[in-house]
Amino acid sequence: MPVDLPLRSVPTARTPPPADEHLRPLSFEQTAPRDLVHRWAVGEVLLTDWIRLGPHRFKVGAQWPRGHGFYGPVGGFWHDPLLAAESIRQTSSLVSHVFYNLPREHPTLMTDLSFTLCPDALRIGPRPVDVELTVEGTDVKLHGDRLAGMTMEVGLAWGAVALGHGRMTFNCMRRSVYRRLRGSYAEIPAGLPDQPTPLPPHQVGRTTEADVVLGLPPAGQGQAHPDEGVWPLCVNWAHPTLFDHPTDHVPGMLLLEAARQAAHRLAGPGTVLTPVMASRFHKYVEFDSPCLVRARLLTTGTGSREVQVAAEQNGAIAYECVLTAHRVPASSRDGR
Numbered sequence: 001m002p003v004d005l006p007l008r009s010v011p012t013a014r015t016p017p018p019a020d021e022h023l024r025p026l027s028f029e030q031t032a033p034r035d036l037v038h039r040w041a042v043g044e045v046l047l048t049d050w051i052r053l054g055p056h057r058f059k060v061g062a063q064w065p066r067g068h069g070f071y072g073p074v075g076g077f078w079h080d081p082l083l084a085a086e087s088i089r090q091t092s093s094l095v096s097h098v099f100y101n102l103p104r105e106h107p108t109l110m111t112d113l114s115f116t117l118c119p120d121a122l123r124i125g126p127r128p129v130d131v132e133l134t135v136e137g138t139d140v141k142l143h144g145d146r147l148a149g150m151t152m153e154v155g156l157a158w159g160a161v162a163l164g165h166g167r168m169t170f171n172c173m174r175r176s177v178y179r180r181l182r183g184s185y186a187e188i189p190a191g192l193p194d195q196p197t198p199l200p201p202h203q204v205g206r207t208t209e210a211d212v213v214l215g216l217p218p219a220g221q222g223q224a225h226p227d228e229g230v231w232p233l234c235v236n237w238a239h240p241t242l243f244d245h246p247t248d249h250v251p252g253m254l255l256l257e258a259a260r261q262a263a264h265r266l267a268g269p270g271t272v273l274t275p276v277m278a279s280r281f282h283k284y285v286e287f288d289s290p291c292l293v294r295a296r297l298l299t300t301g302t303g304s305r306e307v308q309v310a311a312e313q314n315g316a317i318a319y320e321c322v323l324t325a326h327r328v329p330a331s332s333r334d335g336r
Contacts, residue, residue, distance in 0.1 A: 075271030
């Protein structure tokens with residue numbers, strides 16, 4: 001992230017772990033330091049512990065709460081699949097800083113993020129879920145002993161229960177390089193342009209207007225076909241999760257949420273789970289011009305539907321996502 005965060009002394013790749021470090025269990029007793037996952041609010045930190053298993057293999061602990069201000073229960077019965085995405089994103093930051101000496105002020109560029117989860121394993125139980133993320137780093141690029149980029153293959157498990165798998169590719173750069181790359185966009189703007197009116201929350205699987213990131217369609221660009229739609233992106237700097245701290249561009253997690261809401265708009269009404277998402281980030285989405293989110297159903301039916309989503313800004317595709325939208329029957333919600 002292009003925001004300077006306070007530094008904290010933590011073990012680095014130069015600090016050899018104890019010989020039996022890989023044998024100890026992960027702890028879920030407290031959250032990781034906020035600066036390691038680029039979060040200002042303690043309540044937004046999901047990660048708890050980390051262990052090095054090999055040169056580019058790690059195990060990271062995360063706890064998924066039964067309730068969250070934004071990534072709350074889907075339909076009241078399932079953990080939000082985007083908790084997996086946010087856990088993977090936070091893991092990329094923690095691994096970079098702890099194991100590869102990446103300074104906290106060095107920005108990272110996420111180029112893809114995907115996950116495939118088992119819906120049955122997402123059912124909410126009587127306790128928070130203590131998730132183990134087993135990370136295998138591939139295509140690791142180093143400048144000396146500092147990380148320049150990598151792909152993380154991530155297995156997610158809750159004890160003996162396999163939750164699914166994720167993948168993320170990202171690049172790291174010096175602050176000076178980031179400023180040259182971004183130019184004037186490296187600075188956080190003074191304000192936002194007028195934002196579109198949000199869609200009704202129930203149409204996108206939300207209960208409050210503040211959590212809606214899709215707006216009413218522009219005149220003449222409404223949903224002409226039930227299997228397609230286009231909506232302007234809504235940006236709310238006051239949102240405590242999506243904008244936990246100031247940024248100079250639209251956060252990647254907001255774009256994932258836009259894709260999820262677009263899929264719900266096409267696949268709903270009712271409870272819609274999105275256990276499979278594959279996202280690709282092509283360009284930064286800026287704050288100073290409109291961004292349109294286009295979606296269409298690739299498959300139809302009463303069960304799982306595949307949805308293709310693209311975010312377009314200034315005539316170019318900035319973000320793409322293909323996801324599975326699973327409309328949950330009432331009998332499944334009731335446990336029958």
